[in-house]
Amino acid sequence: MTTTATTDPPAQGAADRRRWLALAVVMTASFMDLVDVTIVNIAMPNIQKDIGASFSILQWITEGYALAFAAGLITGGRLGDIYGRRKVFLLGMTGFTLASVLCGVAADPHLLVASRVLQGATAALMVPQVLAIVHATFPAHERGKVFGMFGAIVGLGAVSGPILGALLTQWNLFGLEWRPIFLVNLPVGIIGLIMGRKYISESRAPQAMKLDLVGVVLATGGLLMLLYPLTQGRENGWPLWGNLCMAGSALVFAAFVAYERHKTRKDGSPLVELSLFKVKSFAAGIGVEIAFGIACGIFFMIWTLYMQIGLGWSPLRAGLTGIPFSIGVSVAAGISVQKLVPRFGRKVLQAGALAMAAGVMLYIWESEHYGTGIHPWQMALPLTVMGIGMGLIVAPLTETVIAKVPREHSGSASGLINTTQQLGNAVGLGLVSVAFFDALDEKAVAQGRAGQAFGDAFRHGMWWVAAVLAVVLALMFALPRKAAPAGPASAEAPAEPAHEPAAAH
Known part of the structure; x- marks a missing residue:
């Protein structure tokens, strides 16, 4: 923007x-x-x-x-x-x-x-x-x-x-x-x-x-056609209309791309500057942003449900359990930007994706090993590892993604990055229906075995998170090896600070 x-x-x-x-x-x-x-x-x-x-x-x-x-x-x-x-x-x-x-x-x-x-x-x-x-x-x-x-x-x-x-x-x-x-x-x-x-x-x-209000309507309509049946489908028994609606969203997105091209030719003010996607590293970076948002959207929702409904923890106990994660994010974010990225470039982001995946795998093992008797202090290690991994990604990601974008488009690129972060988060929240609730044994919950049922569903969802992080890591290989120093145009149009993915908008 x-x-x-x-x-x-x-x-x-x-x-x-x-x-x-x-x-x-x-x-x-x-x-x-x-x-x-x-x-x-x-x-x-x-x-x-x-x-x-x-x-x-x-x-x-x-x-x-x-x-x-x-x-x-x-x-x-x-x-x-x-x-x-x-x-x-x-x-x-x-x-x-x-x-x-x-x-x-x-x-x-x-x-x-x-x-x-x-x-x-x-x-x-x-x-x-x-x-x-x-x-x-x-x-x-x-x-x-x-x-x-x-x-x-x-x-x-x-x-x-x-x-x-x-x-x-x-x-x-x-x-x-x-x-x-x-x-x-x-x-x-x-x-x-x-x-x-x-x-x-x-x-x-x-x-x-x-303004590009037609572009906003097409993009929002396509997303609703995808996310509404994805979110509501499970409760309605995955009806045919939902599948048709999700398939139809592809046509709406195609219409959106066509209109954006028309808008570019007409007055040069499309909602999305499609020429940005000709830059390989930017296109891959947008993929990273969306996939990373999906992983975070899934994790933060199922984590809360697992702790409070599955394990029966109070809101305060659940909130305090997340402190190691938040500290890990804050500390790693500061170090990554100031010390690591200038020296190692995209390897820092890749290390972050690997660290997050390692924390997810450790969390899966601990959840199964300790069962419903797991304590907050036992979650501290996987949460710290995941937090460090996230901190290594979120702080330098925007600058890395726009490193090879032409200077005159840096403002548009920054706005699009912030938008796709939130879109990925929304898609991740929609996928919770498949990643978590489809695996939830409602009979076990009704029989008083909520801890076991939610624990199983949590681990199923965490495997989804691990799989999406693997996609994130693969896409990162297309990012620039080193982020170029911000040029004059970057100073004219600074990127907004990324929202914490933990926000789970």
Whole structure:
């Protein structure tokens, strides 16, 4: 997405104070988005019990957010370029806050899903403006420090989200059970809106690309035709209409590609810059992003269900169990970018995929060996290994993927990478029906052997994760051996920090 900025503002006196307060607002918005995503998974079993949500509804609570977020990211960025980043950011933040309240008061599972979709759509308006506002607010020599702060926010959101979700759920504040995980956004959002109106300066792109609403409709329609029957099919006995719908999605995607080519010839502002896929390393990198998102989408959903429903752990116990994973991600991410990637290039990412796969295999063995008597401390080793592997991948992946992309297309490439991350996550959540629930022995659950049944289904799902990681590793061989240093165009259109895959949008 385009993040071309206006001229650098003066950094003196009141203007200097205003820009740092503006930074606080946009960083708070980023934190809200990250925490709200990671906070949800840990509350899933409580949501299921409280409002009678089916397993497919639980998938849609996260999948609906991810799909709406991914579908609107590029368009959200262009709306900011055209109509003003401040205006669109505040609109998105208002919608996100209201959608959070709707999630918090939802008494019907379908209303909760609809509210989560609205949350994802409004986040797609809010999030793309964040770095564009930073770029327009801070001079070039200060942006490195600011982007470093965003890296810290990503890490903090990944670590604090599950724990905060566990605490808010377990404390049962005012008898609201899981609902405070959403309602907490109301005071934060109101304060952010008041400060944002006062301190964020307006900016637009001098030559913004036009909107491609037809492209958005075709892409979203194709994804819904694929994901809806994939998610609902199991509960409906895998009906014929579902198979036909999934097959028909291929035709819609073909129509999308054809229209994007037409849009390129017509006005040069397609939703997706198809010429990027002529760059072999970029095409392979998009494959890596999607496959990696699928692996993460499957893992984080089945992991939560395994711990809380299968093993009967409390939300707090499950949340604390994930700390070694989050620490592994944060530590490895910092080391990979600063020390390892400049020296070893794509081998670092490949080592990360191998480490994640090794952690998955170790987790499968431990789950079977210890059975329902497994303890959190026994999970620490595989989770740490998986976290280290993920950290070696997520931090340097974007820069590696766009290394050979022409400089004038670096902004479009970054926007597409962020979109495909979320799409992969949504597809992974849809595949949970096949990877996990199809293997779940519901008779055993009804007979009081939920621990054994969920353990078997968890191991089945983890084999899926291992297989997808093998695909990730294979695709990584097509990435550039070394990521080229960021050129001038990269500075003009910096990539957004990757959302933690743990977010499981």
